Amino acid sequence: MEILKCEGVRKIYGSGNNQVVALDRIDLSVEKGEFVAIVGASGSGKSTLLHMLGSVDQPTEGKIFVEGTDISTMSRTQAAIFRRRKVGLVYQFYNLIPTLTVRKNILMPLALDKRKPNQEYLEQIVDSLGIADKMECLPNELSGGQQQRAAIARSLIYRPALLLGDEPTGNLDRKNSREIIDLLKLSNRNLNQTILLITHDEKVALEADRIVTIEDGRIVSDEKRR
Amino acid sequence: MWREYSADYIKQNRSSGLSIVVAAFIAALFLSFLCSLFYNFWLDNVEGTKMETGDWHGRITGAFHAEDLELIEQFANVEKAVVNEELSGEQKTTVDVLFFNKRTVYRDMEAIRAWFKAAESDVTYNYQLLSLYFIRIPGDSMPRLLMPAYLAVVLIVCVSLILVIHNSFAVSMDSRVHQFGIFSSIGATPGQIRICLLQEAFLLCAAPIFVGLLAGIALSFGTMKAMGMLTAELVGGRQVNFYWHPAVFAGILFLSFLTVLISAWIPANRLSRLTPLEAIKGTAEMQLKKKKRSPILTMLFGVEGELAGNGLKARKKALRTTSLSLMLAFFGFMMMQCFFTLSGISTDYTYFKAYQDVWDVMTTVKDTKIEAFGLTAELKELPGADNTVLYQKAEALCRLPKDAESEELKNLGGVTVFGEEVADDEADFRKVKASVIILDDESFKEFCGQVGIAPRIDGAILLNRIWDSIHSNFRYPQYIPYVREDLDTVVLHRMAAAGEAGQVMDEKDSAKVPVLACTDMTPALREEYGKSDHDLVHFIPLSLWREISGKVGGAEPDCYIRALAGDRTSPEALCALEDEIIKIVGQTYEVESENRIQEKLDNDKMIAGYELVLGGFCVLLAIIGIAHVFSNTQGFLRQRKKEFARYMSIGLTPRGMWKIFCIEALVTVGRPMFLTLVLTIMAMAVMIKASNLNALEFIRVAPVLPILTFIFTVFGFVALAYFLGGRKLSKCELAKTLRGDSMSE
Numbered sequence: 001m002e003i004l005k006c007e008g009v010r011k012i013y014g015s016g017n018n019q020v021v022a023l024d025r026i027d028l029s030v031e032k033g034e035f036v037a038i039v040g041a042s043g044s045g046k047s048t049l050l051h052m053l054g055s056v057d058q059p060t061e062g063k064i065f066v067e068g069t070d071i072s073t074m075s076r077t078q079a080a081i082f083r084r085r086k087v088g089l090v091y092q093f094y095n096l097i098p099t100l101t102v103r104k105n106i107l108m109p110l111a112l113d114k115r116k117p118n119q120e121y122l123e124q125i126v127d128s129l130g131i132a133d134k135m136e137c138l139p140n141e142l143s144g145g146q147q148q149r150a151a152i153a154r155s156l157i158y159r160p161a162l163l164l165g166d167e168p169t170g171n172l173d174r175k176n177s178r179e180i181i182d183l184l185k186l187s188n189r190n191l192n193q194t195i196l197l198i199t200h201d202e203k204v205a206l207e208a209d210r211i212v213t214i215e216d217g218r219i220v221s222d223e224k225r226r
Numbered sequence: 227m228w229r230e231y232s233a234d235y236i237k238q239n240r241s242s243g244l245s246i247v248v249a250a251f252i253a254a255l256f257l258s259f260l261c262s263l264f265y266n267f268w269l270d271n272v273e274g275t276k277m278e279t280g281d282w283h284g285r286i287t288g289a290f291h292a293e294d295l296e297l298i299e300q301f302a303n304v305e306k307a308v309v310n311e312e313l314s315g316e317q318k319t320t321v322d323v324l325f326f327n328k329r330t331v332y333r334d335m336e337a338i339r340a341w342f343k344a345a346e347s348d349v350t351y352n353y354q355l356l357s358l359y360f361i362r363i364p365g366d367s368m369p370r371l372l373m374p375a376y377l378a379v380v381l382i383v384c385v386s387l388i389l390v391i392h393n394s395f396a397v398s399m400d401s402r403v404h405q406f407g408i409f410s411s412i413g414a415t416p417g418q419i420r421i422c423l424l425q426e427a428f429l430l431c432a433a434p435i436f437v438g439l440l441a442g443i444a445l446s447f448g449t450m451k452a453m454g455m456l457t458a459e460l461v462g463g464r465q466v467n468f469y470w471h472p473a474v475f476a477g478i479l480f481l482s483f484l485t486v487l488i489s490a491w492i493p494a495n496r497l498s499r500l501t502p503l504e505a506i507k508g509t510a511e512m513q514l515k516k517k518k519r520s521p522i523l524t525m526l527f528g529v530e531g532e533l534a535g536n537g538l539k540a541r542k543k544a545l546r547t548t549s550l551s552l553m554l555a556f557f558g559f560m561m562m563q564c565f566f567t568l569s570g571i572s573t574d575y576t577y578f579k580a581y582q583d584v585w586d587v588m589t590t591v592k593d594t595k596i597e598a599f600g601l602t603a604e605l606k607e608l609p610g611a612d613n614t615v616l617y618q619k620a621e622a623l624c625r626l627p628k629d630a631e632s633e634e635l636k637n638l639g640g641v642t643v644f645g646e647e648v649a650d651d652e653a654d655f656r657k658v659k660a661s662v663i664i665l666d667d668e669s670f671k672e673f674c675g676q677v678g679i680a681p682r683i684d685g686a687i688l689l690n691r692i693w694d695s696i697h698s699n700f701r702y703p704q705y706i707p708y709v710r711e712d713l714d715t716v717v718l719h720r721m722a723a724a725g726e727a728g729q730v731m732d733e734k735d736s737a738k739v740p741v742l743a744c745t746d747m748t749p750a751l752r753e754e755y756g757k758s759d760h761d762l763v764h765f766i767p768l769s770l771w772r773e774i775s776g777k778v779g780g781a782e783p784d785c786y787i788r789a790l791a792g793d794r795t796s797p798e799a800l801c802a803l804e805d806e807i808i809k810i811v812g813q814t815y816e817v818e819s820e821n822r823i824q825e826k827l828d829n830d831k832m833i834a835g836y837e838l839v840l841g842g843f844c845v846l847l848a849i850i851g852i853a854h855v856f857s858n859t860q861g862f863l864r865q866r867k868k869e870f871a872r873y874m875s876i877g878l879t880p881r882g883m884w885k886i887f888c889i890e891a892l893v894t895v896g897r898p899m900f901l902t903l904v905l906t907i908m909a910m911a912v913m914i915k916a917s918n919l920n921a922l923e924f925i926r927v928a929p930v931l932p933i934l935t936f937i938f939t940v941f942g943f944v945a946l947a948y949f950l951g952g953r954k955l956s957k958c959e960l961a962k963t964l965r966g967d968s969m970s971e
């Protein structure tokens with residue numbers, strides 16, 4: 001089943017002389033349950049693409065469908081609700097709210113929808129991420145790896161259609177980064193979670209089912225490995 | 227969950243909440259003070275109007291009997307109907323009607339009128355009273371000024387409070403742009419973010435608004451009581467009550483919350499409109515956008531000056547509230563001080579100083595002709611008085627030959643050059659305005675002695691001067707002689723019979739008066755002679771006036787008694803003299819009386835009252851600004867640790883750090899002070915020019931001391947704030963902060 005589809009997506013920053021074409025007619029299709037790595041040189045447009053897919057930003061041209069809905073023309077409010085329910089975003093810096101406990105941070109997307117968490121599912125995620133005993137801590141009492149796990153737990157709490165990661169392991173040491181990738185693969189396999197991951201790390205890329213390479217805003221190679 | 231987020235944030239960031247709490251408290255305090263005061267003024271006005279016009283809404287005149295009165299009272303909305311004894315005559319009775327619901331007063335009165343088949347002219351309404359209840363009736367033309375004025379003041383205050391407070395919110399909100407970016411990226415809608423921020427504002431401000439509101443009411447209660455005590459001392463002062471109503475409380479509460487929530491809404495809306503991407507990257511706002519230099523600070527204080535300049539610029543937004551409120555406070559305070567000083571000089575000129583030596587007690591005898599006043603002898607015998615004059619003023623026209631004008635006046639071009647209306651009468655005569663001052667005979671004889679002629683009571687003494695308004699202004703007038711010294715008679719005409727130019731006047735409306743002397747001396751009276759209209763002033767003894775008043779007329783309705791006390795310095799002596807005069811005259815005549823020292827004291831008290839209210843507002847504004855500096859410096863540890871650690875690591879000494887703080891405190895207060903000083907000086911220059919004052923005269927008594935005290939007090943608090951913030955910073959080990967901990971916000 002096709003879960004994500006991009007048609008001729010262009011993104012242009014600035015205007016006139018300062019114009020930067022960050023993305024130039026991207027066509028991309030992702031099946032449900034795929035684990036895709038996006039690689040490319042710095043400034044090639046990876047983050048820009050991810051932001052479009054996460055409806056954090058809107059393309060200048062082209063269409064993006066997630067589960068059949070066009071997200072490129074949504075209003076701000078619609079886009080926010082879409083992000084809440086369909087997308088999990090994980091960044092290099094963990095982006096937790098510093099004044100809220102880990103538990104409250106993780107449950108925030110549900111709270112925004114005024115929904116009660118499914119305790120069983122919460123425990124399952126937290127246990128598998130290994131932060132069960134840190135739930136009542138504040139983020140700055142956690143190590144970097146633990147903070148990133150909390151961020152991942154938050155992005156999975158709504159069982160999103162897409163999990164988007166922008167170098168989630170970029171700030172971690174080898175051991176921690178290995179563990180995080182294993183966890184992502186686990187949720188990819190067990191929950192059939194679709195994952196798109198930006199990475200500079202070749203080893204991480206080689207864990208994926210498919211590697212998409214971007215250069216100067218264009219897809220230059222798309223290699224299915226499994 | 228949102229509430230938890232806000233509560234956690236508030237708990238963990240008390241210092242940045244402080245300035246908001248203070249601002250909300252002050253806003254509520256001020257609004258509640260103002261509204262409650264206005265409410266009381268309004269009801270006081272209603273009471274005063276009831277006393278003045280009587281307590282009635284509609285009035286109907288006709289041939290009513292007792293049973294008709296009962297009938298009127300049976301109309302549904304009628305509260306009371308009473309016969310007005312004063313206005314009722316033999317056949318016609320006037321009935322005052324009071325209604326329960328004043329809104330329908332017109333309809334109900336019309337119904338009553340229709341029932342009794344009375345004419346439209348038989349019904350009148352108490353427009354003055356009804357207008358205070360905001361009821362407009364066809365035919366009512368009372369201007370409505372009070373309410374619009376109140377509303378305008380409240381609106382201006384609300385807007386200026388919003389202008390000041392919204393910055394407090396903006397600072398607290400903008401420091402969390404990044405966090406709201408995170409919220410947005412995990413799916414918070416703009417609406418949710420806005421609501422969260424407003425809820426937070428509500429949580430933070432509910433208590434201070436409530437307390438401020440009560441404090442404001444208490445303050446207005448105190449003010450009303452104080453005013454009651456003030457007016458109680460005045461003659462004819464009315465009891466001042468404090469009024470209060472739950473609806474007013476609710477109104478003020480609503481207004482305060484509205485003000486605070488609008489203040490919060492402005493930055494909240496701005497924040498919610500940021501795209502998540504801008505927000506998540508968004509610490510950019512807090513940093514220096516472009517590297518600008520601070521040439522003046524660098525020149526004055528060297529490297530530390532430049533660093534202080536950078537520090538101030540980086541927190542420009544956070545300091546905007548401070549600048550704005552300090553500027554408003556300074557400006558308000560300076561303008562107020564200067565304005566009162568200026569108006570003080572002005573009243574001294576035109577009133578207190580100018581008349582210092584010519585009166586102690588002035589008594590106005592209402593509706594009395596001087597010829598008919600019969601107590602002159604008793605007044606002359608008053609024990610506490612040194613000198614008493616009875617006088618009356620009248621207006622007439624004087625028929626003057628053209629060549630009777632003095633050489634100086636002729637050289638200027640004659641009396642017409644001053645633009646006064648002068649009727650040409652025949653070819654060689656002019657009719658000019660004459661003001662006549664009628665003195666009792668004894669006083670007139672004294673004046674003769676003062677002028678240096680033998681005492682007589684069969685002619686007039688002319689005040690031989692005219693204000694040269696071309697070569698001097700009213701503040702520093704120069705005079706020239708009006709007529710030739712040898713003028714021996716003048717002819718006075720009735721004012722009302724002036725007629726057309728050239729028309730020969732009727733004999734019966736004019737009188738020939740011998741001139742005893744032309745002088746530039748004046749009798750000691752509290753009068754301004756001939757300055758406003760360039761008129762020719764005649765002093766006339768009462769005996770002569772008895773002969774000519776039938777022909778000339780034009781006397782003012784009231785006459786005056788001016789008394790000089792034996793002991794001119796003690797308030798008690800003046801009050802005793804005043805009482806004495808009222809005792810003698812008040813039995814037979816209706817009188818009003820003033821005394822010089824009391825007048826001065828009342829005037830001083832009134833100005834002190836104004837200064838208190840206006841000064842209070844300025845102080846409140848200054849407190850908002852200072853509270854802001856405090857909440858800013860209390861956050862130093864968090865905000866500026868890294869900045870100073872960096873400076874220290876490249877060799878800044880602790881002394882250097884203190885120097886930077888001193889400079890920042892100085893600039894924080896100095897800049898608004900300097901700007902407002904320039905503004906005030908400009909405004910004062912315009913005002914001094916407009917009031918024709920000599921600038922030096924103002925500068926000599928300029929209110930430098932109170933202004934300096936105000937500024938230094940504010941500076942003291944700001945310096946204290948910086949000291950406390952700086953001490954926190956100097957205690958923590960800055961070297962450690964350079965390592966790690968960079969990503970946790």
Ligand SMILES: Nc1ncnc2c1ncn2[C@@H]1O[C@H](COP(=O)(O)OP(=O)(O)OP(=O)(O)O)[C@@H](O)[C@H]1O
Nearest residue numbers: 013014020022040041042043044045046047048049
């Ligand atoms: N807000 C912006 N305004 C203007 N240009 C931008 C903006 N954001 C990104 N760009 C430009 O778009 C291009 C793509 O940027 P993007 O962040 O997508 O690169 P990236 O592939 O994620 O790089 P990196 O691996 O370093 O994160 C770059 O040339 C960048 O300069």
Ligand SMILES: [Mg+2]
Nearest residue numbers: 046047048166
């Ligand atoms: Mg990137």
